[in-house]
Amino acid sequence: MHEYYEQRAEEYDDWYNRVGRYNDPRTNAAWHAQVAELGREAARFGGMLNRYAGMRALDLCCGTGKWTPFFARSLTGSGRVVAYDYSPSMLGQTRLRLEEEDPALLEKTLFARGDAYYLPFASQTFDLVFFGFWLSHVPHERVAAFFEEIKRVLKPGGNILIFDSAYRPGIPHEEISRRPLNNGTIHDVLKINYTPAELEKLLKQTFSESQARQTFDFFLIGQASR
Numbered sequence: 530m531h532e533y534y535e536q537r538a539e540e541y542d543d544w545y546n547r548v549g550r551y552n553d554p555r556t557n558a559a560w561h562a563q564v565a566e567l568g569r570e571a572a573r574f575g576g577m578l579n580r581y582a583g584m585r586a587l588d589l590c591c592g593t594g595k596w597t598p599f600f601a602r603s604l605t606g607s608g609r610v611v612a613y614d615y616s617p618s619m620l621g622q623t624r625l626r627l628e629e630e631d632p633a634l635l636e637k638t639l640f641a642r643g644d645a646y647y648l649p650f651a652s653q654t655f656d657l658v659f660f661g662f663w664l665s666h667v668p669h670e671r672v673a674a675f676f677e678e679i680k681r682v683l684k685p686g687g688n689i690l691i692f693d694s695a696y697r698p699g700i701p702h703e704e705i706s707r708r709p710l711n712n713g714t715i716h717d718v719l720k721i722n723y724t725p726a727e728l729e730k731l732l733k734q735t736f737s738e739s740q741a742r743q744t745f746d747f748f749l750i751g752q753a754s755r
Contacts, residue, residue: 533716538618541593563744571599574690582606584656590663594623601637611639653684661692665721676735683755691751695743696722
């Protein structure tokens with residue numbers, strides 16, 4: 530998994546943008562509309578980070594930083610978003626995105642490399658923890674411990690926001706998918722697709738006020754608070 534995402538960093542956004550192997554004229558319009566819906570949800574949660582100066586957000590497994598600007602924009606004073614990923618190449622793509630979009634966002638962003646299962650942060654550090662398209666890679670037997678680690682670093686009353694691929698009829702709930710990259714390599718990647726009800730049930734085991742919903746067909750949005 531680590532090697533796959535390290536190699537995929539420069540081409541990852543092809544998936545968001547529906548170019549190359551991801552281009553599908555039959556569904557591109559719906560895809561882009563639902564990516565925009567994720568953007569509105571990220572903006573809504575990001576907007577909560579200006580309630581007071583110095584709020585903190587964790588963009589866990591930030592990848593190419595697609596959603597990092599949504600959280601960085603609203604921070605005031607000493608507020609910071611931590612872009613956290615295991616892949617140095619992904620962190621490099623996040624930095625590049627911020628530089629291109631608005632260099633001022635770099636002043637609000639800290640970069641850290643590490644393991645998603647063992648977070649190097651003090652307890653009750655963050656007002657918001659976000660992870661996009663990561664939960665579906667977490668094996669079932671590690672989900673409970675992973676959520677407990679998220680809860681540990683989240684402040685009381687803090688929020689979590691989750692984006693992921695939604696389960697759709699015709700695709701397995703769980704599979705090892707074989708994924709090609711532009712360099713010709715093929716990687717086996719765990720993918721677990723949850724329904725909103727399944728995700729909400731998982732969240733309720735650890736967090737309060739949990740809920741989950743699906744965009745029309747492509748994406749899953751989960752949220753909860755401590």
